[in-house]
Amino acid sequence: MVATSQRTNVRPEHQLYHEYTTEVDQARTNVHYEQPPEFFLLITGGDWNVYSANLWDPGTEDDTASQEAKLDLIARLAGLEQGMRLIDVGCGWAGPLTYLTDTYGLTGTGLTLSPTQKGYAEERIARRGSDAKIVLSHWEDYTPEEQVDAIYTDEVIVHFFNLSGFFTKCHDWLKPGGVMINKELHLKHPRHAKLDRGGEFVSQIYGDTGNYRTLAEELRLANDAGFDIERVHHIERRHYETTIDHWLANMHKHSDQLKEMVGDQHYRDFRVYLRLARHIQRNVTLDVVVCRRFD
Numbered sequence: 001m002v003a004t005s006q007r008t009n010v011r012p013e014h015q016l017y018h019e020y021t022t023e024v025d026q027a028r029t030n031v032h033y034e035q036p037p038e039f040f041l042l043i044t045g046g047d048w049n050v051y052s053a054n055l056w057d058p059g060t061e062d063d064t065a066s067q068e069a070k071l072d073l074i075a076r077l078a079g080l081e082q083g084m085r086l087i088d089v090g091c092g093w094a095g096p097l098t099y100l101t102d103t104y105g106l107t108g109t110g111l112t113l114s115p116t117q118k119g120y121a122e123e124r125i126a127r128r129g130s131d132a133k134i135v136l137s138h139w140e141d142y143t144p145e146e147q148v149d150a151i152y153t154d155e156v157i158v159h160f161f162n163l164s165g166f167f168t169k170c171h172d173w174l175k176p177g178g179v180m181i182n183k184e185l186h187l188k189h190p191r192h193a194k195l196d197r198g199g200e201f202v203s204q205i206y207g208d209t210g211n212y213r214t215l216a217e218e219l220r221l222a223n224d225a226g227f228d229i230e231r232v233h234h235i236e237r238r239h240y241e242t243t244i245d246h247w248l249a250n251m252h253k254h255s256d257q258l259k260e261m262v263g264d265q266h267y268r269d270f271r272v273y274l275r276l277a278r279h280i281q282r283n284v285t286l287d288v289v290v291c292r293r294f295d
Contacts, residue, residue, distance in 0.1 A: 028207030048095030090156030094121030167225035
């Protein structure tokens with residue numbers, strides 16, 4: 001059952017912040033992700049198929065290099081070192097998880113809500129021989145076997161209605177001194193939470209699971225959960241836009257294959273979604289928030 005939105009006096013189709021049971025949340029999330037993995041692999045491109053904004057510094061021209069630049073930034077900000085245990089919440093097809101575990105000598109666990117993602121992620125891990133495993137679980141239902149050194153999300157917590165609860169869980173999952181690092185889009189002002197027609201379309205693409213917040217709200221919730229805010233690293237808007245431009249180019253390049261996988265309508269809808277997402281960037285910032293458990 002869908003709970004009443006926490007925002008009032010706004011038409012349902014013009015609002016975010018819907019609270020769902022974990023079962024409904026999983027089903028709605030999988031409206032987006034239960035597609036053939038190859039659909040997303042061709043769009044994101046590169047070796048790691050990172051489904052989020054990457055880094056395009058001068059001299060970076062291809063998808064793999066941009067993905068690795070972003071993942072290396074995350075590793076530096078989190079202080080990842082050999083022997084650490086990492087949880088990747090919203091691990092997708094395990095590209096980032098395998099890159100981080102292999103490159104930095106970690107033991108990794110990836111959480112996903114999508115059985116199709118889990119299947120492909122496990123194939124990727126087996127091919128590479130990575131020290132990682134994939135768990136099909138909502139974060140609310142998950143408890144690690146032991147406390148870990150680091151927790152990582154990348155444009156994932158925007159889909160968590162109960163972000164306070166997630167941060168509290170993360171605090172419990174981490175060892176004292178452990179780090180939680182979240183790369184996320186943040187509203188420049190709460191008024192941008194009201195959706196226009198384009199925003200409604202993007203929301204529907206993601207099963208109406210959007211829960212956009214300001215950076216200030218995220219930082220407050222992390223503090224409330226017991227975290228110290230160690231650093232906020234801002235990523236320039238151009239990196240997000242360039243990532244989307246590359247995805248659109250990849251869609252055009254592989255249009256026949258993609259249409260064969262998902263049909264003409266879904267192909268067209270996805271291209272519209274990417275163009276709208278690029279346009280919506282004017283109302284958000286992209287930031288990496290690094291938090292630490294000290295007690």
